[in-house]
Amino acid sequence: MPETSKIQSASGISVLTPAERQRLERLRLAPRRRFAGRVRGERTSRQKGVSIEFADYRDYAAGDDLRSLDWNILARLDRPTIRTYQDEDDLAVYLLLDMSASMDFGNPSKFHAARKAAAAVGFIALAGQDAVYPIAIGGSAEGPRALRSRASAGALDRWAASLEPSGSASLAATLSHMATSGSMRPGMAVCITDALDAAAPQAIRALGARGHEVLVIQILSNIEIDPEMEGDLRLLDSETGAPVDITANAEALRIYKANLTAHCQAVEDEAGRLGGRYIKLLAHQPIIETLTHELRRAGALQR
Amino acid sequence: MSYLTSAALWWLLPVLGTIIVLYLMKMRRQDMRVPATFLWPKLTSDVRANAPMQRLRLSLLLILQLLAASLIVIALAGPLHRVRGLAGSATIVVLDNSASMSATDVSPTRFGAAIRRVDALIAGMSGADRLALIDVGASTRIVFGLTSDKPQMTRAMRSLAPCDAAGNMSEALRLASALAMNRPKARIVVLSDGNFPTVTDFSLGRAELVYESIGTSQKNVAITALDSSLSPTGQVQCFTSVHNFDSGPMPVTLTFKVDGNIADAQQFTIPAGQSVARTFNASHGAHKAQVRISAPGDILAADDQATIYLQGSGSVRTLLISNGNLFIERALSLNPAVRLEMAGSVPEDERLGSPGAGAYDLVVFDNIAPVPVKAAAVWSLGVPGQQFGVADAGMISHPNVLDWSHDDPVMRYADFRSLVIDHAHVVRSLRGAPIKILATSSGGALIVSGRTAGRRTLYTAWNILDSDFPLRVSFPVFVANAVAWLTQDNQRASGAAIGLMVHPGKPFAITTPGGSATLVRPDDSKSALDASTGLSIVRGIDQVGEYRIVGPETNANVAVNLLDEEASDVRPRATLNLASVTVAANKSPGGSLSEIWRPLILVVLCILAAEWWVFVRRS
Numbered sequence: 001m002p003e004t005s006k007i008q009s010a011s012g013i014s015v016l017t018p019a020e021r022q023r024l025e026r027l028r029l030a031p032r033r034r035f036a037g038r039v040r041g042e043r044t045s046r047q048k049g050v051s052i053e054f055a056d057y058r059d060y061a062a063g064d065d066l067r068s069l070d071w072n073i074l075a076r077l078d079r080p081t082i083r084t085y086q087d088e089d090d091l092a093v094y095l096l097l098d099m100s101a102s103m104d105f106g107n108p109s110k111f112h113a114a115r116k117a118a119a120a121v122g123f124i125a126l127a128g129q130d131a132v133y134p135i136a137i138g139g140s141a142e143g144p145r146a147l148r149s150r151a152s153a154g155a156l157d158r159w160a161a162s163l164e165p166s167g168s169a170s171l172a173a174t175l176s177h178m179a180t181s182g183s184m185r186p187g188m189a190v191c192i193t194d195a196l197d198a199a200a201p202q203a204i205r206a207l208g209a210r211g212h213e214v215l216v217i218q219i220l221s222n223i224e225i226d227p228e229m230e231g232d233l234r235l236l237d238s239e240t241g242a243p244v245d246i247t248a249n250a251e252a253l254r255i256y257k258a259n260l261t262a263h264c265q266a267v268e269d270e271a272g273r274l275g276g277r278y279i280k281l282l283a284h285q286p287i288i289e290t291l292t293h294e295l296r297r298a299g300a301l302q303r
Numbered sequence: 304m305s306y307l308t309s310a311a312l313w314w315l316l317p318v319l320g321t322i323i324v325l326y327l328m329k330m331r332r333q334d335m336r337v338p339a340t341f342l343w344p345k346l347t348s349d350v351r352a353n354a355p356m357q358r359l360r361l362s363l364l365l366i367l368q369l370l371a372a373s374l375i376v377i378a379l380a381g382p383l384h385r386v387r388g389l390a391g392s393a394t395i396v397v398l399d400n401s402a403s404m405s406a407t408d409v410s411p412t413r414f415g416a417a418i419r420r421v422d423a424l425i426a427g428m429s430g431a432d433r434l435a436l437i438d439v440g441a442s443t444r445i446v447f448g449l450t451s452d453k454p455q456m457t458r459a460m461r462s463l464a465p466c467d468a469a470g471n472m473s474e475a476l477r478l479a480s481a482l483a484m485n486r487p488k489a490r491i492v493v494l495s496d497g498n499f500p501t502v503t504d505f506s507l508g509r510a511e512l513v514y515e516s517i518g519t520s521q522k523n524v525a526i527t528a529l530d531s532s533l534s535p536t537g538q539v540q541c542f543t544s545v546h547n548f549d550s551g552p553m554p555v556t557l558t559f560k561v562d563g564n565i566a567d568a569q570q571f572t573i574p575a576g577q578s579v580a581r582t583f584n585a586s587h588g589a590h591k592a593q594v595r596i597s598a599p600g601d602i603l604a605a606d607d608q609a610t611i612y613l614q615g616s617g618s619v620r621t622l623l624i625s626n627g628n629l630f631i632e633r634a635l636s637l638n639p640a641v642r643l644e645m646a647g648s649v650p651e652d653e654r655l656g657s658p659g660a661g662a663y664d665l666v667v668f669d670n671i672a673p674v675p676v677k678a679a680a681v682w683s684l685g686v687p688g689q690q691f692g693v694a695d696a697g698m699i700s701h702p703n704v705l706d707w708s709h710d711d712p713v714m715r716y717a718d719f720r721s722l723v724i725d726h727a728h729v730v731r732s733l734r735g736a737p738i739k740i741l742a743t744s745s746g747g748a749l750i751v752s753g754r755t756a757g758r759r760t761l762y763t764a765w766n767i768l769d770s771d772f773p774l775r776v777s778f779p780v781f782v783a784n785a786v787a788w789l790t791q792d793n794q795r796a797s798g799a800a801i802g803l804m805v806h807p808g809k810p811f812a813i814t815t816p817g818g819s820a821t822l823v824r825p826d827d828s829k830s831a832l833d834a835s836t837g838l839s840i841v842r843g844i845d846q847v848g849e850y851r852i853v854g855p856e857t858n859a860n861v862a863v864n865l866l867d868e869e870a871s872d873v874r875p876r877a878t879l880n881l882a883s884v885t886v887a888a889n890k891s892p893g894g895s896l897s898e899i900w901r902p903l904i905l906v907v908l909c910i911l912a913a914e915w916w917v918f919v920r921r922s
Binding site for chain 1: 334335338339343344345920
């Protein structure tokens with residue numbers, strides 16, 4: 001199967017281009033902490049003296065260590081399959097992609113940028129033999145349970161490409177529910193969102209309280225940074241529909257910008273307080289370049 | 304505040320109502336979907352309304368708009384504001400500076416209050432205003448012409464001083480009218496108590512006349528007459544009359560001084576509007592008599608004192624040429640100054656000579672044709688002669704005295720009203736003759752005085768026996784006046800100090816031999832008189848008091864007394880009667896109506912600018 005066909009989305013459009021994949025495949029996530037792995041990976045385990053133990057099969061992906069190739073299965077089924085073991089920890093990377101309606105703003109939309117950022121971070125994690133758990137926050141589409149190795153990059157791409165922002169669920173409520181559900185082992189929670197929820201800092205705090213290392217990638221668009229509006233307006237919340245009457249004058253805009261700055265700062269502070277990281281992207285910027293630059297600047301990528 | 308069209312104010316109701324109704328309408332806002340609303344402040348300011356209805360909320364914009372709309376409507380109504388300043392392009396102020404303006408019922412005096420008023424007018428002048436000031440005192444003078452130069456006005460105002468003379472308001476108004484001619488919106492402002500004779504020969508033209516009455520009281524008691532005569536016993540008798548001009552009785556204390564010493568003092572009460580006459584005796588040889596009155600609350604001091612210099616006794620040698628006239632003979636003989644002799648004709652040695660060369664000071668021709676005499680004074684009754692400087696105008700029957708010179712020394716205190724004369728030999732003046740017509744009838748002059756070739760002459764056109772004149776009180780007064788005036792030069796020549804009594808502001812002539820003379824005022828200030836011709840014209844004696852004129856060969860005392868009933872009647876007049884116009888006093892002085900829509904519009908513009916600023920700031 002050609003490589004390109006694996007990374008085609010359901011609609012035939014790839015979220016990441018080959019060039020972008022090539023640029024990302026040498027990068028590795030650099031969590032601040034070590035987490036106990038569930039399957040064999042490339043990261044040093046905190047658990048000493050554990051013997052090699054078969055854990056699972058998975059499809060071969062280009063770049064996988066050929067020593068783990070199960071030749072018998074290849075001979076019988078003509079399908080390259082990799083055996084995985086638990087003696088090397090994998091990192092659980094939770095891709096939490098905000099699907100709320102507020103993401104569907106801006107030109108290009110914030111969701112477009114978020115989808116690409118999610119695919120990029122997921123690809124980096126897969127390239128590092130980490131376990132990627134793609135989760136659409138507030139979305140109805142069920143994502144794959146766990147993705148491992150580069151071979152899962154196509155699945156990740158398809159998942160990302162299949163999403164459309166429509167959710168009306170609150171970001172904070174969804175994250176809080178996930179944090180308290182108990183089904184997630186500790187790992188790196190990459191929350192890709194606009195965080196335009198008044199309770200976003202509390203939700204991030206709840207996520208961190210479960211032992212996850214939080215990486216918040218906040219994506220904003222121009223209409224939020226510098227809204228162009230004037231006159232007497234009734235603002236309707238894109239998620240709740242709640243109206244707010246305003247007179248969009250200089251004073252109102254000044255207060256709005258101050259509130260936005262304070263809110264973003266609160267989100268960043270909360271992430272920092274949990275030992276996590278926070279980066280901010282603008283939807284109209286080149287996402288891959290900006291993302292890698294910001295991740296590297298934040299120390300979220302290995303050097 | 305008044306309005307040109309006050310009905311326009313009704314527009315306030317619909318205009319303000321419309322604005323309020325617009326504010327009662329709710330705002331229809333445009334819906335806009337945003338990612339999140341919690342970041343937006345609930346900051347609304349309703350600057351527009353386009354949907355009904357809501358509860359009226361007070362806002363700054365509403366107040367500013369109501370205010371601006373109200374001011375616009377008021378400006379359209381043409382508001383008029385009473386201003387203390389000027390409201391015409393040219394304002395001529397006529398400042399009454401007569402004796403009554405020295406009354407103290409207004410602080411400090413009526414004149415002082417008028418000066419303050421002029422100062423206020425000057426201070427209230429705007430750039431286009433012009434102001435002129437006419438001072439109506441002893442003479443009428445323009446203090447400053449129409450100008451807007453305030454420093455010049457202030458400098459000129461310093462020359463103003465109160466005066467006790469009677470002003471010529473008629474002349475002043477004519478002058479003011481001339482200044483106002485051809486000037487649009489010209490105003491003539493009369494600052495006065497209205498105490499002057501009715502002005503008849505005056506045309507206001509297109510100018511507006513404003514009469515600002517100054518004064519509040521009429522509480523005044525005045526000395527209105529003072530005279531002296533010698534009694535047959537050789538004593539000097541002084542006669543004085545005191546009049547109460549107030550509307551209620553006034554207690555008066557009268558003090559009579561002779562040569563500075565109190566000779567008598569009396570207290571009495573004068574009923575409202577009444578006069579009280581008193582007679583005092585002074586010893587023979589007394590020089591000066593003074594009468595002073597005091598009354599509580601009296602507001603005019605100028606008429607509370609009068610001085611008279613007493614004449615010598617029997618100094619006038621008089622020859623009466625008559626066929627027998629008991630009345631004139633009696634009147635002359637009772638005059639203490641007269642030493643009377645009578646004859647049927649003029650003695651030969653008294654005829655034809657230089658004035659004063661004869662034995663007599665005065666020759667009186669009683670209904671006998673006068674002939675040239677040496678005496679320095681000649682009086683003819685009933686028959687004219689060439690030496691009187693008149694021409695015969697013929698006999699007329701039943702002449703009526705139409706007018707006479709009240710102020711002339713000969714006519715003083717004499718009343719010629721309703722005088723019955725059977726027939727009179729009237730005259731007319733010769734061209735260039737130095738005579739003065741003292742009384743006239745419809746047919747010609749009845750009484751004529753003259754000064755020709757060093758001689759004083761008096762002509763009375765009727766035989767007193769052909770009239771009821773001898774039966775009148777005025778007759779002995781007239782005779783005494785005539786003798787005093789005719790022999791005045793003779794008294795001066797005697798070398799004794801001359802005593803004169805004049806009214807303030809009236810110029811007079813006095814012989815001043817020696818080439819120089821000095822006027823010494825009551826405050827001892829001095830001014831030189833022009834005595835180069837031997838005769839000085841004395842002017843500028845504007846205030847009552849005792850003056851002196853001294854020189855190498857001159858020694859004269861001048862008593863300046865008000866003695867003027869019109870001047871002492873200080874009652875402020877409510878109206879001015881000017882020719883055919885009656886002008887009511889302005890009850891709110893300092894007022895002239897000025898349109899103020901311009902400043903109103905400026906205020907409206909400022910309010911609209913503020914309203915726009917608030918609107919822009921809010922939207």
